[in-house]
Amino acid sequence: MTSETPAIPPGAQRLAEMPRRIPVNGTFELTVRCNLHCKMCLFRHADSENARLLAEEMTADEWIEMARQAARAGTVNLLITGGEPLLRPDFCEIWEGVYQQGFLITLYTNATLVTPKVMETLRRYPPHKIGVTIYGASPETYRKVCGDAATFARTIAGIHQLQTLPSVLEFRTTIIKDNYADADAIDELVQREFGKEFRVTQARMVTKAVRGACADVESCRLDPEDNVRLAFRRGINLIKQYVGDRYDERNLLLEHVNVSEDDAFQPRLTLFGCDAGMRDYVISWDGQLLGCQMLGVFHTDARGQGFHTAWERFPLEVKLPPVNNTCLSCKSRNICNCCYASRYAETGFLDGLPDYVCKDTSILQAMYDRGESKHGKNEL
Known part of the structure; x- marks a missing residue:
C-alpha cells in the first residue's frame, strides 16, 4: 500500500501565496431602498420591490451581531450606507448597537430624513465622518434628478443640523445631464450655506446600475466628451481657488505622472487588483459578504455562516477570467x-x-x- 499526497484544490496554491487578508474596512449596506428616486442611482431598487426587500432585510439584532463579529475579526473603519440608511425605522437602534463596538464610523446619507430622534442618537454617538450627496443647487434640479423638488429644502435643513455634530462633514455629487448646468453652482451653494472651507467631490464616472437596481443610467449620464471636459474644468477651478491671483492659464501643463515608479510596477497579489476582499468588504442589505458594493456576482453568506466563515471562504468564490x-x-x-x-x-x-x-x-x-x-x- 502506498500513501498518496492529497490533491491540492484548484487555486489553493495561489491563495496560499497571497498576503494575509484582514477585514480592516467594512461597509454595512442597511438597505437598497431610498426615499429619493435619483435617475443615476447604482443601488436603489424599484418601489414595487419594497415589500420583498423589507421582508428580507437584516434585522437590527442581526446588524448589531454582525458588527460584533466584524470587530472581533479586525474591522476598524466602518461605513453605514444604503440606499438611504435613515429610511429604516430602526436606524437609531442599529446605529447605537453598531457604534458601541468601537469602530471609526462613517455615515452616508442624503440628509432629507434627519429627525429629532436621529439627531438625539447622533449627538450621543457622533460619527467620525458624515458624507452627504448634493444633487443640485435648486428645487427644480432636485425635481429633475431626484423626482421631488421639496427634498432640496429638506436636504439643506438636514445638513445644517448634521453640521452641529463634532463630525467631519464631506460633500459629494454626481453630475448627469439633468444637473450638468448646476455643476459649479453646487460648489457655490455648499460654500455659501456651510462654509468656504468645504469642497465637493464629484464622481468621476457613472456606470450602469448594478445588483438588480432599477436606474436607466444610459439615458441620463453625460456623454464621455462632456464627462472629461467637466472633470478638467472642475480641476482648473480648484487650482484657481488655491493659487488665487497668481493663476495664469498660459502656465498650465497637463501631464500624467506616476507618483512612484517603484510602487506602480511592484507586483502585488490581490483578488481583483484592489483592496476588495483583501482589506475591504461589504455586508449587503440581505446579509451577503461582497468584496465591493458594485460587484455582487461573488459573495458568501455572512448572515447564515457568520462573519468569520464568510470572510475566510470568500476567496474560494472568486473565479475571474483573464482580462481581455x-x-x-x-x-x-x-x-x-x-x-x-x-x-x-x-x-x-x-x-x-x-x-x-x-x-x-x-x-x-x-x-x-x-x-x-x-x-x-x-x-x-
Missing part, C-alpha cells in the same frame, strides 16, 4: 478607470469591453498626448 487582450494591450490602461466591477456593470461580463469607459479614456489620453495647456473657458 484589448485592455491588456491598451496604451491607456494606466489612466483607465476600468475594473472588474465596472466591466461587469457595463457589459454583463467580467472580461467585457466597456465602450463608455473606453471612449472616456481615449478622450483623456488624447489630451495627455497633446500636453494640452490651453483649456479655455469655451472649451471646458
Whole structure:
C-alpha cells in the first residue's frame, strides 16, 4: 500500500501565496431602498420591490451581531450606507448597537430624513465622518434628478443640523445631464450655506446600475466628451481657488505622472487588483459578504455562516477570467478607470469591453498626448 499526497484544490496554491487578508474596512449596506428616486442611482431598487426587500432585510439584532463579529475579526473603519440608511425605522437602534463596538464610523446619507430622534442618537454617538450627496443647487434640479423638488429644502435643513455634530462633514455629487448646468453652482451653494472651507467631490464616472437596481443610467449620464471636459474644468477651478491671483492659464501643463515608479510596477497579489476582499468588504442589505458594493456576482453568506466563515471562504468564490487582450494591450490602461466591477456593470461580463469607459479614456489620453495647456473657458 502506498500513501498518496492529497490533491491540492484548484487555486489553493495561489491563495496560499497571497498576503494575509484582514477585514480592516467594512461597509454595512442597511438597505437598497431610498426615499429619493435619483435617475443615476447604482443601488436603489424599484418601489414595487419594497415589500420583498423589507421582508428580507437584516434585522437590527442581526446588524448589531454582525458588527460584533466584524470587530472581533479586525474591522476598524466602518461605513453605514444604503440606499438611504435613515429610511429604516430602526436606524437609531442599529446605529447605537453598531457604534458601541468601537469602530471609526462613517455615515452616508442624503440628509432629507434627519429627525429629532436621529439627531438625539447622533449627538450621543457622533460619527467620525458624515458624507452627504448634493444633487443640485435648486428645487427644480432636485425635481429633475431626484423626482421631488421639496427634498432640496429638506436636504439643506438636514445638513445644517448634521453640521452641529463634532463630525467631519464631506460633500459629494454626481453630475448627469439633468444637473450638468448646476455643476459649479453646487460648489457655490455648499460654500455659501456651510462654509468656504468645504469642497465637493464629484464622481468621476457613472456606470450602469448594478445588483438588480432599477436606474436607466444610459439615458441620463453625460456623454464621455462632456464627462472629461467637466472633470478638467472642475480641476482648473480648484487650482484657481488655491493659487488665487497668481493663476495664469498660459502656465498650465497637463501631464500624467506616476507618483512612484517603484510602487506602480511592484507586483502585488490581490483578488481583483484592489483592496476588495483583501482589506475591504461589504455586508449587503440581505446579509451577503461582497468584496465591493458594485460587484455582487461573488459573495458568501455572512448572515447564515457568520462573519468569520464568510470572510475566510470568500476567496474560494472568486473565479475571474483573464482580462481581455484589448485592455491588456491598451496604451491607456494606466489612466483607465476600468475594473472588474465596472466591466461587469457595463457589459454583463467580467472580461467585457466597456465602450463608455473606453471612449472616456481615449478622450483623456488624447489630451495627455497633446500636453494640452490651453483649456479655455469655451472649451471646458
